[in-house]
Amino acid sequence: MTAGSSVAKPISVAIIGTGFGGQSAAIQLLKRGQQDFVMLERRSFMGGTWCQNSYPGAQVDVQSPLYSLASEPYVWSQMFAKQPELAAYTEQVIEKYQLRDKTQLESQVTELRWLAEQQCWQLTIANKPAVYARSVICAQGPLSNAVIPDFKGRERFQGVSFHTNQWRHDVSYQGKRVAVIGSGASAAQVIPSIANEVAQLHVFQRSPHWVMPRPDRVFGPVARRLLATKLGYQTLRKAIYWGLEWRVLAFKYSHSLIKFFAQRKALKHLRSQVQDAELRAKLTPDYTIGCKRIIVSNTLYPALQLPQVSLHDKHDAIAEINERGIVTQQGQQIDLDLIVYSTGFDATDGAIGFEIIGRDGKSLQQAWQPFPHAYLGTCLPQFPNLYLVTGPNTGIGHTSAIFVIESQLKYIMSCLDHLRQQQATAIEVKADAEQHYTSMIHREMKKTVWHSGGCNSWYKSKSGHVIAMFPGFSFTFRWMASHFKPQHHQLLYSATTSELSS
Numbered sequence: 001m002t003a004g005s006s007v008a009k010p011i012s013v014a015i016i017g018t019g020f021g022g023q024s025a026a027i028q029l030l031k032r033g034q035q036d037f038v039m040l041e042r043r044s045f046m047g048g049t050w051c052q053n054s055y056p057g058a059q060v061d062v063q064s065p066l067y068s069l070a071s072e073p074y075v076w077s078q079m080f081a082k083q084p085e086l087a088a089y090t091e092q093v094i095e096k097y098q099l100r101d102k103t104q105l106e107s108q109v110t111e112l113r114w115l116a117e118q119q120c121w122q123l124t125i126a127n128k129p130a131v132y133a134r135s136v137i138c139a140q141g142p143l144s145n146a147v148i149p150d151f152k153g154r155e156r157f158q159g160v161s162f163h164t165n166q167w168r169h170d171v172s173y174q175g176k177r178v179a180v181i182g183s184g185a186s187a188a189q190v191i192p193s194i195a196n197e198v199a200q201l202h203v204f205q206r207s208p209h210w211v212m213p214r215p216d217r218v219f220g221p222v223a224r225r226l227l228a229t230k231l232g233y234q235t236l237r238k239a240i241y242w243g244l245e246w247r248v249l250a251f252k253y254s255h256s257l258i259k260f261f262a263q264r265k266a267l268k269h270l271r272s273q274v275q276d277a278e279l280r281a282k283l284t285p286d287y288t289i290g291c292k293r294i295i296v297s298n299t300l301y302p303a304l305q306l307p308q309v310s311l312h313d314k315h316d317a318i319a320e321i322n323e324r325g326i327v328t329q330q331g332q333q334i335d336l337d338l339i340v341y342s343t344g345f346d347a348t349d350g351a352i353g354f355e356i357i358g359r360d361g362k363s364l365q366q367a368w369q370p371f372p373h374a375y376l377g378t379c380l381p382q383f384p385n386l387y388l389v390t391g392p393n394t395g396i397g398h399t400s401a402i403f404v405i406e407s408q409l410k411y412i413m414s415c416l417d418h419l420r421q422q423q424a425t426a427i428e429v430k431a432d433a434e435q436h437y438t439s440m441i442h443r444e445m446k447k448t449v450w451h452s453g454g455c456n457s458w459y460k461s462k463s464g465h466v467i468a469m470f471p472g473f474s475f476t477f478r479w480m481a482s483h484f485k486p487q488h489h490q491l492l493y494s495a496t497t498s499e500l501s502s
Contacts, residue, residue: 007115007118007120007122007132008132009132010118010120010121010132010133010134011036011037011038011131011132011133011134012034012036012037012133012134012135013025013029013034013036013037013038013133013134013135013136013137013416014037014038014039014040014121014123014131014133014135014136014137015037015038015039015040015136015137015139016040016109016123016136016137016138016139016140017039017040017041017048017138017139017140017141017144017389018039018041018046018047018048018094018099018103019047019048019049019050019090019139019140019141020048020049020069020090020402020405021048021139021140021141021389021390021405022039022041022048022137022139022389023048023069023090023093023094023097023099024069024139024389024402024405024406024409025137025139025389025409025412026039026097026099026102027069027071027093027097028409028412028413030097032413032417037102038102038103038104038131038133039099039102039103039104040103040104040107040109040123040125040131041103041104041105041106041107042106042107042108042109042140043105043106044105044106045105046090046094046099046100046103046105047087047090047091047094048090048141048144049141049143049144050083050086050087050089050090051087051090052144052165053083053164053165053167053186054083054087054167054169055083055164055165055167055186055189055190055193056167056189056190056193056194057189057190057191057192057193057194058082058083058186058189059080059081059082059083059189060080060081060082060086061080061185061296062080062244062399062400062401063079063080063240063244064076064078064079064080064081064085064086065079065227065233065236065237065240066237066240066241066244066399066400066402066403067081067400067401067402068089068402069093069402069406070237070402070403070406072089072092072093072096073227073228073230073233073234074089074092074227075219075224075227075228076219076227077218077219077224078216078217078218078219079215079216079217079218079219080214080216080296104125104128104131107125107126107128107131108125108126109123109124109125109354110124110125110126110354110355111123111124111354111355111356111357112124112136112138112354112355112356112357112386113356113357114357114358114359114383114384114386115132116359116360118132119134119425119426119492119494120132120133120134120385121133121134121135121136121385121386123136134385134425134426135385135386135387135416135419136385136386136387137387137389137412138352138386138387138388138389139389139390140352140353141389141390142345142351142390142395142468143345144345144353145345145346145351145353146163146165146166146341146343146344146345147343147344147345147346148163148341148343149343151318151320151321152319152320152321153320153321153322154321156321156322156323157321157322157323157325157336157339158323158324159325159336159337159338159339160337160338160339161338161339161340161341162340162341163340163341163342163343164186164187164190164340164341164342165186165345171338173194173197173198173338174197174198175197175198175199176198176199176337176338177198177199177200177202177325177334177335177336177337177338178194178198178200178201178202178336178337178338178339178340179201179202179203179204179325179326179334179336179338179339179340180201180202180203180204180340180342181204181318181339181340181341181342181343182204182205182206182341182342182343182344183203183204183205183206183207183208183209183342184209184292184293184295184342184344185293185295186342186344187203187342188209188211188295188297188300189297190340190342191203191300191303191304191309192297192299192300192302192303195303195306195308195309196303196306198308199308200308200309200310201306201308201309201310202309202310202312202326202334202336203304203309203310203311203312204312204317204318204326205282205311205312205313205314206314206317207285207292207314207455208282208283208284208285208313209285209292209293209294209295210262210263210266210285210289210290210292210294210295211266211269211270211283211294211295211296211297211300211301212262212265212266212269212294212295212296212297213265213269213296213297213298214296214297214298216298241399241400241403244398244399245398245399245473245474245475247262247398248398248472248473248474250262250290250449251290251397251398251448251449251450252444252447252448252449252471252472253447255288255449255452255453258288258289258290258449259288259289262289262290262294263288263289266289266294267284269301270283270284270301273301273302274301274304274305276305279304279305279311282311282313283301283304283311285455286454287453287454287455288449288453288454288455289449289453290397290449290450290453291449291450291453291454291455291457292455292457292459293397293457293458294397312328315329315330316328316329316330316332317329319331321339324336325339326339344458345458351372351391351392352364352388356383356386358380358382358383358384358386359382359383359384359428360382362382362383364380364383367380367381367382367383370463370465371392371461371462371463371465371467372391372392372461372467373392373393373434373438373441373467374388374391374392374393374434374438375429375433375434375437375438375488376394376408376411376437376477376480376481377390377391377392377393377394377408377470378391378394378408378411378412378481379415379428379429379434380428380429380434381428381429381430381431381434382428383428384426384427384428384492385419385426385427385428386428387408387412387415389405389408389409389412390404390405390408391408392467393441393445393466393467393468393469393470393471394408394470394477395459395468395469395470396469396470396474397450397469398474399474403474403478404470404474404477404478407474407477407478407481407482408481410478410481410482411481411482411484414484415427415484415489418484418486418489418491419491422491424491424492424493425492425493425494426491426492427489427490427491427492428489428490428492429488429489429490430488430489430490433485433487433488433489441470441471442465442466444471444472445465445466445469445471447471448466448469448471450466450468450469450471451466
């Protein structure tokens with residue numbers, strides 16, 4: 001595309017991703033009477049995380065009445081919904097708002113490029129015509145780019161292997177020799193779900209996680225009738241929200257507080273479920289609870305003690321993978337039929353899985369040196385009309401991620417409203433406003449357990465900065481996102497002139 005070439009008339013908004021972030025964006029546009037948008041989904045189906053992650057045992061770690069869209073109540077069957085019910089809820093939202101009519105499936109975005117003359121974004125799509133849009137809402141999600149470490153000899157394995165994010169339901173694990181590599185949130189759900197059905201299960205743990213009991217419950221008829229009413233649903237949401245929100249005090253302000261309330265409980269849980277001292281030592285973390293993602297499970301520890309299950313820790317780690325299976329650092333050959341990689345996602349430096357070229361040819365990769373950053377985790381200077389849902393420092397360790405997503409959408413809709421009201425072609429955050437916000441985030445981050453809890457986690461970028469998490473109360477983020485500041489933004493009226501908003 002040359003600078004002077006013409007393009008098809010741009011649509012108003014392109015939404016990348018059809019998970020909860022993309023659905024929230026679409027719903028907000030529809031409620032404003034905006035029909036001129038398209039949703040782009042790289043897969044052959046809609047729904048995002050809870051339609052993609054269908055591994056055995058997949059279940060949400062936040063209470064479902066809160067882990068749902070505020071405007072879309074649902075009569076949940078239990079407090080922590082399992083994947084099929086989450087997928088059904090997602091389907092209900094998609095059908096209610098007829099979002100399929102707005103969606104292009106199998107549309108893998110490979111590049112975003114700002115066209116200065118046309119004042120729009122060019123979205124290059126693999127094997128399909130490009131899409132042109134005035135504004136882009138990138139809602140592909142932070143846990144969408146699966147990572148498999150480059151183990152020596154990995155490509156030589158003659159059995160079946162896959163990531164939990166791409167679970168192969170056509171492959172049986174019953175009676176098979178299986179390895180699960182990883183011990184994080186997904187592994188903690190997979191392991192108990194398959195342990196009783198396999199011949200052997202080898203779990204490779206790089207480092208142990210703190211595990212808390214899951215306070216689950218099935219909703220009875222009375223609770224379900226309450227959930228079916230708007231008042232009952234919102235009342236329960238608020239009770240859960242405020243019950244969780246206080247935990248920020250421990251995550252941020254007091255390691256002694258989090259050790260007293262949470263770590264003591266986790267240690268009690270470990271001791272009550274694991275009697276063997278040697279195994280318990282392998283499962284005891286050496287960092288403050290909360291530094292890494294906390295596992296919530298009542299079934300993980302019992303599964304690890306089954307006679308057909310072997311736990312390999314850092315002293316018995318993977319040396320290489322060969323045709324037959326895994327060779328440990330102690331020289332043991334473990335023959336396998338199936339390897340399941342539960343090795344996480346690139347949620348910091350590589351959270352955006354395609355190239356983005358902004359104004360004046362600046363790439364997002366250049367802008368994110370030495371670490372990813374964005375105003376309200378959403379906007380960057382020199383990237384006009386571009387909005388990142390679940391961008392840098394929008395993760396939340398104590399409550400529902402959807403609450404933060406919906407907070408971001410308040411800010412995004414304010415930007416779009418301001419753009420329309422001022423009859424401008426583009427809006428971008430000013431560099432000094434973004435820098436001030438980012439400085440505040442990382443100044444506050446130094447107080448948190450994620451920064452100084454004694455661990456290395458996927459919360460951190462290669463630079464050592466904590467990129468995944470927001471260092472404060474979620475209602476503080478909601479307040480900031482809800483109070484749009486025109487003075488922090490610049491409006492563009494043509495390809496050659498710009499004017500500061502008042």
